[in-house]
Amino acid sequence: MQKIRFILVDDHRVVRAGIRSMMVGQQMAEMIGEAYNADKLFTLLEKGLPDIVVMDIRMPGSLSGIEATRRVKKQYPKVKILILSGDTTQDYLIPAFQAGATGFLNKDCSRDTFLEALQKVYYGQNYFSDEDSSRIFQYFQQGGNEHDTYASVLTEREVEITRAFAEGNSYKEIADKLSISPRTVETHKKNIMQKLGLDNLADLVRYAIKHNIADL
Amino acid sequence: MQKIRFILVDDHRVVRAGIRSMMVGQQMAEMIGEAYNADKLFTLLEKGLPDIVVMDIRMPGSLSGIEATRRVKKQYPKVKILILSGDTTQDYLIPAFQAGATGFLNKDCSRDTFLEALQKVYYGQNYFSDEDSSRIFQYFQQGGNEHDTYASVLTEREVEITRAFAEGNSYKEIADKLSISPRTVETHKKNIMQKLGLDNLADLVRYAIKHNIADL
DNA sequence: TTCAATTTGGGGAAATTTCCGTATTGAAAC
């Protein structure tokens, strides 16, 4: 039997070390690479494909975990994605699912749970907790595909920019981080505010928190 | 030389495993316990005291990391606290410091950084990044109150103005509503930001929500 | 392959916020 080969994407060294340590001395799976952001991930993918990408949803840099998931699935449809989430991020569940994630795992998982998730995902099955599964089922049963999550209102880029504003960044800072012009950031913000019917930064911050785009 | 003995408090197994793995095969420090929340921590402390408690600020359950820090320092003044924070949690810096934290470390730290922080804290020195340090210094240089906790640093008027900003009002609007000059509003805001160690409106909004000054 | 949406960027000016200060009043505290 082949070992399951995966790449881990997470911006925290401690988390990477945690997963790495969970892997030592066991036969089922092997971590063949680590990336601290999406760019690094794509560099790694060019060199060789893993079976699975284990990805943090919340990441710094230009791409969110969701958007990164979407792109990986587009460029490398065979690679499975297992999302690794923190506490307050259950709301990424639906977007992650829609972006093509095959599983969703909390960072509080045990080694066995982690391995079980890897295995299921590897064999083409989905891995979601019972709770998450029913949320997804419910979501689609109620035909709520469009109007529920911010993901449908805002584009990924807009979400990214909303988050940046909610975290206290200025136009210039956001522009630098995303490597685009401040004018573009301005345009995005204008569009966001219009779409959401907001008229000031404070409203935007509250919206972002309410919809789990940013943390409190 | 004695090993530095610490207890880790974090709600994510992966993080705990990460720290644990950083500890293997090295002589300086030893993790003598792990807790997934504040209650568990206090149970551990009753059985025996570590030199240091390494604590996540963001935790589920009744006690936040800040409040837990306060209680630990109150019950066991000799135990040092090293705060371990995620990405977007710089807002906890001043409160953590006031609650009695001796250091503040990002989860993206390397093993060496972590050990260095432990050592400094163990020997009674503070450990803060340069950036964090200057924020704290600035805060106290400009007359931040040492004795107060975050909830009570603000005067009635300042709370009122904080709320108004969090609700999306501009200087002019606030001035009108309170029948004072916009310049006064400006002065108040400046004082508020200084007291709380914040640097932008988004931070202020989040602070207001977090402390129930404004609603989400 | 066309068409709409997304993402990107700009000019120019107005409005707003921010950063230096300083300063007066009244009330409470010492």
Add this chain to the structure above:
DNA sequence: GTTTCAATACGGAAATTTCCCCAAATTGAA
């Protein structure tokens, strides 16, 4: 009674955000 603090307010300049326009490149879907 003097000091401290909260609340009030101003000037001037710099920085930032906002608003009005516009438009190209890219992408995705029909």
